[in-house]
Amino acid sequence: xxxxxxxxxxxENLVNLTLKDQDxxxxxxxxxxxxxxxxxxxxxxxxxxxxxDLLQDIFIKVYQNLNAxxxxxxxxxxxxxxxxxxxxxxxxKNKARPQFVGGEEIEGFLHNIxxxxxxxxxxENKNLRDDIEKILAELDLKYREVLILKFIEEKSxxxxxxxxKKPSGTVATLISRAKKQFKREAGKMAVKFN
Amino acid sequence: MESTKEKIINKIKETELKPRERWQFQLREFLVWxxxxxxxxxxxxxxxxxxxxxxxxDWMMRRQxxxxxxxxxxxxxxxxxxxxxxxxxxxxxxAFRQTKNGYQYALPLIAVIIILLSIIFGWMSHRYLMSxxxxxxxxxxxxxxxxxxxxxxxxxxxxxxKGFLIGQVIxxxxxxxxxxxxxxxxxxxVSCDECLMPxxxxxxxxxxxxxxxxxIDENNFIAEEVIMFFRQKEMGETRFR
Numbered sequence: 001x002x003x004x005x006x007x008x009x010x011x012e013n014l015v016n017l018t019l020k021d022q023d024x025x026x027x028x029x030x031x032x033x034x035x036x037x038x039x040x041x042x043x044x045x046x047x048x049x050x051x052x053d054l055l056q057d058i059f060i061k062v063y064q065n066l067n068a069x070x071x072x073x074x075x076x077x078x079x080x081x082x083x084x085x086x087x088x089x090x091x092x093k094n095k096a097r098p099q100f101v102g103g104e105e106i107e108g109f110l111h112n113i114x115x116x117x118x119x120x121x122x123x124e125n126k127n128l129r130d131d132i133e134k135i136l137a138e139l140d141l142k143y144r145e146v147l148i149l150k151f152i153e154e155k156s157x158x159x160x161x162x163x164x165k166k167p168s169g170t171v172a173t174l175i176s177r178a179k180k181q182f183k184r185e186a187g188k189m190a191v192k193f194n
Numbered sequence: 195m196e197s198t199k200e201k202i203i204n205k206i207k208e209t210e211l212k213p214r215e216r217w218q219f220q221l222r223e224f225l226v227w228x229x230x231x232x233x234x235x236x237x238x239x240x241x242x243x244x245x246x247x248x249x250x251x252d253w254m255m256r257r258q259x260x261x262x263x264x265x266x267x268x269x270x271x272x273x274x275x276x277x278x279x280x281x282x283x284x285x286x287x288x289a290f291r292q293t294k295n296g297y298q299y300a301l302p303l304i305a306v307i308i309i310l311l312s313i314i315f316g317w318m319s320h321r322y323l324m325s326x327x328x329x330x331x332x333x334x335x336x337x338x339x340x341x342x343x344x345x346x347x348x349x350x351x352x353x354x355x356k357g358f359l360i361g362q363v364i365x366x367x368x369x370x371x372x373x374x375x376x377x378x379x380x381x382x383x384v385s386c387d388e389c390l391m392p393x394x395x396x397x398x399x400x401x402x403x404x405x406x407x408x409x410i411d412e413n414n415f416i417a418e419e420v421i422m423f424f425r426q427k428e429m430g431e432t433r434f435r
Contacts, residue, residue: 019213022206029199052198059202060211067216070294165297 011075015066022063030074031058035153036083042148043084044091045133051084059081075101077162078153084163088141109151131191143178150175223294230289235309237282239325240275241316245327252351252421258406259350259358269350274343278399283308323373334423348377351404359384359405359415367397374403374415382415390419 006014006027006104017024036058040051061082069078109132136144148162151156161168196204204354205211251270287310296304319325321426324357333340351360354376361376367386374382384405391397408416 023203024205026199027207028203052201055198056202056205058233059207061393062201063211064214065219066213068219087435161298167298167300170302 012071013067019066025063030081036049039083040087042152043087043145054086058086073162077159080163091158134151135185135189139181142174145176146171206403221260226292230286233282233286233289236309237279238315238319239310239329240279241312242326243275243329244272246330247319254327261350269418270345273368345377352377354409357408361402363397363399363403363418372397384411384415384417386420391418392422395422
């Protein structure tokens with residue numbers, strides 16, 4: 001099959017193709033490498049080398065567990081679930097500070113966490129990015145992960161429920177509490193958003 | 195320089211990695227459900243034993259034993275089985291969350307379903323299989339630790355001054371007399387000339403009994419009624435010996 005044809009294939013079809021011919025796994029890696037790499041940095045704050053090493057571990061695990069994938073679940077939720085478990089496990093050992101990749105992430109994050117916030121600041125401002133990274137680092141892990149999944153990865157409640165394996169109602173409660181804790185920590189650090 | 199993608203593919207090829215077979219995941223899922231069913235069945239049996247204990251708590255004797263309702267219930271509560279039941283319900287919840295889709299359901303819903311299943315199957319096994327009786331009987335016979343834990347409940351019967359005795363038969367029933375070792379290991383000679391006993395029941399050594407009667411002296415007791423530890427309702431009405 002040509003590369004263009006593979007690009008048009010659904011994730012589920014690519015899984016089936018990979019199970020017949022491992023070379024198709026290339027396309028799954030291409031599709032998710034950058035997304036998962038950014039996700040690792042957002043949660044675990046690893047340097048480039050460590051991020052690549054963890055990414056390799058994640059994709060190896062994905063490959064080994066392909067037969068566990070059930071199409072009743074979205075493939076993106078399933079692969080994020082594996083990535084999430086590996087990242088959390090790694091973070092618990094190292095406890096590094098989460099990182100944002102680009103300024104547009106901060107604007108989007110702040111807007112999504114509270115649409116009442118009116119951002120006029122230069123979101124490329126390193127101080128603002130540092131402040132938000134510090135605030136996120138202070139949050140409980142269970143709150144940080146749902147904030148990142150909801151407001152940066154822009155996952156739905158159902159997808160987050162499938163990724164972190166908790167009921168949707170629990171996810172909604174976690175997000176609500178996470179937002180409150182975020183604002184509280186921002187207040188403690190005297191970080192102001194216009 | 196190798197890209198991440200190339201490293202991953204090369205590692206897969208070099209180590210000849212293969213995806214795990216589907217049956218392994220199906221087997222895991224089956225084992226989780228099997229384990230869950232087993233735990234719920236055990237919870238049902240624990241509940242059956244709770245029912246049995248409450249049903250055989252000598253409610254009719256409460257006033258004669260000189261106990262208020264609150265104290266009687268407090269002393270009759272089968273705490274061990276209730277704790278086991280709660281523990282098993284907790285383990286069932288955890289097992290359910292390990293199933294493929296178990297995470298989608300909130301704790302209250304899962305807990306209610308497991309409790310309901312335990313109650314329904316527990317009641318059925320108590321009613322039709324007498325499972326509560328067999329479990330209680332087995333625990334009393336074979337688990338010294340359980341005997342120790344249930345002593346406070348049995349102790350309400352340990353009041354010879356008021357005509358109540360409880361213990362284990364330690365001799366044969368000869369000439370309407372037998373020896374009883376009470377729960378404090380004191381030995382009594384019990385006379386049963388005109389006492390009520392369960393119909394068709396022959397008193398044997400090691401039978402556990404409760405006795406209503408009259409204390410004669412420090413070693414002798416006249417029995418008016420002998421009640422087997424596990425009520426012999428199914429053997430017919432009691433008869434005058």
